[in-house]
Amino acid sequence: MQRIWIDTDTASDDAVAILMALRWPGVQVEGISTVAGNVPLEMCSRNARTTVELCGKVVPVFEGAVRPLLREPYWAFFFHGPDGMGGMNYPEPKTPPQETPAVEAMIQAFRQSPGEITLITLGPLTNLALALALAPDLVEKIPLCIMMAGAACTVGNITPAAEYNVWVDPEAARMVYLSGLPLVQVGWELCRGEANLNESDYQYIRSLDTIYGHFTLDCNRQAIQTNREWLGDPALPLPDPITMAILLEPGIVRRRSKHFVDIETISEMTRGMTVVDERNVTKKEPNVDVIWEIDIPAWKETLFKTLR
Amino acid sequence: MPRKILIDCDPGIDDAMAILAALHSPELEVVGITTVFGNADVENCSLNALRLVELEGNDQIPVARGCQRALVVPLESVGTHVHGLDGMGNTNLPLPHGQLDGRHAAEFIIEMVQTYPGEITLLPIGPLSNIGLALRLEPGIVPLVKEVVLMGGNIYAPGNISPLAEANIYHDPHAADLVFRAGWPLTMVGLDVTTKTVITPAFLERLYAVHNPVTRLLERIQPCYQQFHQEVFGMDGSFHVHDPSVVAYLLQPDLYRIQQMPVYVETEGRGLGQTVADGRRQWAERPLINIPLEVDEAGVLELLFELLTRPVSPSDVGTPG
Incomplete structure (x- = not known):
């Protein structure tokens, strides 16, 4: 039995990731902690509990930070819908x-x-940063922390330089990245291109005709629409479910390597950028296992398994 | 009814004087002491806090250990060159017999504030990590705190740990910024007044001539602090009164002339930890902070002398460390 804890700003793609964990044989979700991010905290908490109930499970949902450590909140309703x-x-x-x-x-x-x-x-990493500040011994007690965070040596999504989760609370991210915890970074770039769900994936998921399949597409309908109108792309990026897939099926990772990664907290232009020292020019001890590439059909199959 | 205060500190030689003065005041009730890294590492600061409450039998006062480092900036150094490796002037005092409270300082602060809504005055005299952490763990404490009176920062006076910054703020500028913008009644007793308040060898001679556990302890730990002030400022045995000034302000605010301005904390670069007052409100609105800028030095020194030498009833006195 693999025991996991999910920390989430539950809105559409988080909900699918939670569903995957709850539906995966041999995984026990010990608890779900919510944090303000995509949408305000009460909404995250509600959406997490909705997802747990949809799966017919009993998992305690805890409510955490109502806002980033220092920065003002920045909600992503445009992508997740008014209810997230x-x-x-x-x-x-x-x-x-x-x-x-x-x-x-x-x-x-x-x-x-x-x-x-x-x-x-x-x-955003606010809850974990606060937990580490209160209990530095957690560094020895958490065996592995897999994060949907950042963008390794590539463009961001919320700004040209940064991915949303890190950007929205860069100081918390920096606390976590430099804490000594064993970290795995799953950047948002892994959900781009072919890794997006496409029209034929939608058709397949609908054809399953399960509550899980319909839920996956329904709760992401604003994301699909926004992507289509904004980027002219009919596909659906699912960063959180990809992160969960890597936890459930580590075999889907095609390329990973350890590097020193630091977070930009000073510049406004590159705020929240995950600066990966890929070539080891700083000579600093690697602190993050960076995922560079995944097996895309295998990722989708991992998702589909939980929707059948 | 004495006023309930919670001292968040990094003892620390000047912290020791501040805590002992507060414990001697019949107008103040110390409901707890929380510790943080700063003048020494948090382990030594916590041991010292226990020693200070035990010095005259105040063992019932809980001491809760807090942050061992700043929230965001990695810890580079603590103030052991000023306060000694043990934070008590390298005097290697005997170990305290009491135990630390099981709660983290930030949790302790939240619980005390919630237990006594509207009654607790926070007295932070170290880096503000515990207070910043408490603010983010439970934002609801802001309206429940009576007042915050902290030692830290500098508006017109130069810095002490850097040309621009005062040590408490410098050690955790992000936490300090959270505290300055929280919106609670806040007074910043900074270098503008603490460097204008100077304890001289003549004052110490008069103080040490009064024999009590407090003066005996101060006589033992003070030389390290005097030596630092001699080496850096050439003060010939005199030193600035930093942390004890908070207690003086709390008891006799009329000894200070204050100005109210919003305060920002620089969290990056060469100015790290600098407190910047926006006197003309040119930046976005922030709460006004009480900033003492002038001080009746003789009045403060007399008050501190009176507090530190005040006889405590024999039943209050335990075994001196």
Whole structure:
């Protein structure tokens, strides 16, 4: 049994990633912590609980940071819809959030089972940064942290230089990146191009006619529409589900290597850029396992397995 | 009713004087002490906080250990060249017998503020990491805190740890910025007044002539601090009164002339940790901060002398360290 903890700013693609973990045999989701990011915290919490209930599971959902450490929040309604779920307006979940604050719950979980629980982060790194500040010993207790974060040696999505999760709370990201935790960076570039879901993928997913398949496309309908109108691209990028797929099926990774990665926090133009020292010119100890390439058919098959 | 204060500190030689003065004041009730890295590493600062509460039998006051480093900037150095490796002037005092509170300082601060809404005055006299962390863990504490009176920063006076920055702010500028923009009643007792308040060898001679556990401890730890002020500022045995000024301001604010301005903290580059007052409101709106700019030096020194030498009732006195 693989035990995992999901930290998420739950909106459309996060929801699909959560679904994948809940549907994957042999994986136990110990807890879900929510953080303000794509949408405000209450909405993340609600969307996470909606997803858990859709899968017929019982997983505690904790509420964490309501805003980035220093910067002002920047919501991504334009991409995720007014409810963060493509405007589907799913009914209020029956389960309330846990009363324990997310940061406290994370510290408790990792201290109770040191070395046992893999952490996956799908949103800004605010909760994890706060947890590490309160409990520096977590560095020894979290065996692996897989992050949907950054853009390795390529363009960003929210700015030309930066990926949204890192950009929105760059100071928190810097705290995490320099903390000594064993980190895996899954950059947003891995969901581009052929890795996007395309029209034939949509048709296949609809043809499955399962609640999971319909949910996957429904809650992402704003993302599909925005992508089409904004970029003229009818495809759907799914960075969080790709990150989850790498956790569930590490074999889909085609190329990875360890490097020193630091976060730009000073410049406004390149704020939140993940600066990867690919050629080791700084001679600093590598701190991040950077994923460069995945097997695209295998990633899609990993997703489809959880939707059938 | 004495006023409830929570001291967040990095003792630290001047922290020791501030804490002991506060403990001697009948107008103040120290509800807890939280520790942070700064003048020494957080382990030594925490041991010192325990020693200070135990000095005169105040063992009931909880001491909670806090951050061992700044929130964002990697730690480069602590102030052991000023305060000694042990934070107490390399005096290697006996270990305290008490235990630290199990909670992290930031959690302790949040719980105390929530337990006594509207009553707690925070007295941060070290880097502001614990307070910044508490603000982000529980933003709801802001309206529940009565007031924050901190030692840190400099508006017109030059810096001390760098040409531009004061040490407490410099050690965690990001946390300091969170504290300055939080929107609670905040007074910044900075170098503008603390460097105009000078304890001289004559003052110390008068102080040490009064025998109590406090003056005996101060006599032991102070020489390291005097030596630093001699080497860096050529002060011939005198030194600036930084942290104790916060206690003086709290008890007798009329000893200071204050001005109210918004304050920004520089978080990057050569000016790291510099506190910048926006006197003409040319930048976006921020809450006004009380900034003491002038001080009745003799008044402050007299108040501190009175506090430190004030007899405590024998039942309060435990075994001196």
